[in-house]
Amino acid sequence: MSSPPERAAPAHRTAGLILAAGASRRLGRPKQLLPYGRGVLLDAALAAARDCGFDQTVLALGGAAGEVQRRVDTTGCEIVLNPDFGAGCSSSIGAGIAALRPDTDAVVLLLGDQPGVRADTVRALLERLFTSGPGTGQGAPGIAVCRYDDGVGHPLAFTRRMLPELGALHGDKGVWKLLEQRSGDVVELRVPGPVPPDVDTDEDYRRVLAGLQGAR
DSSP: OOOOOOOOOOOOOEEEEEEEEOTTTTTOOOOOSSSSTTTHHHHHHHHHHHTOSSSEEEEEEEHHHHHHHHOOTTTOOEEOOOOTTOOOHHHHHHHHHSSSSOOOOOEEETTTTTTEEEEEEOOOOHHHHHHHSSSSSSSSEEEEEEEETTHHHHHHHEEEHHHHHHHOSSTHHHHHHHHHHGGGGGEEEESSSOOOOOOHHHHHHHHHHHHHHHHH
């Protein structure tokens, strides 16, 4: 009697959480809607997220949420409105974590104002996360970060067992404090080049536009 065929291991279920709820206080206008390429800044982050092949994509909005929804194509995204966006980035992370499906194996944090992040980097980051621990990623390490030439930066990936702590963060730098506290659970993915800039000021915006011109 022949043995039954082996079943392929189920694929990891991944989610992308795009953080785009900032009030843009230093910039003085909604940075999500700054012209960039053929669209706006947030369009670039959403395009990269779509290329990642996530099972779920959550978009956290707060400041200028109504205008963003009117002007940006958010097809494929589950929008979470964060009324507490002024309390810092952690409030948007918490709102997004609460919206994840219960079978999510890992979530990747992406910044809505960091257009230089590529989908292949995200896929490599998830591979680093899942191949560094047993099973479905619920053992060590728990966290994977990008190590650029000039330091650690987004995107960041977290397995399911880290979600309660991730969702309970407070303040604008909560995720970085979590990385320090959980340093033993962190693995790194080497990514050539500097950390892709995000946009908080007009000078930052000029930098990302210069990078776009240089890539052509």
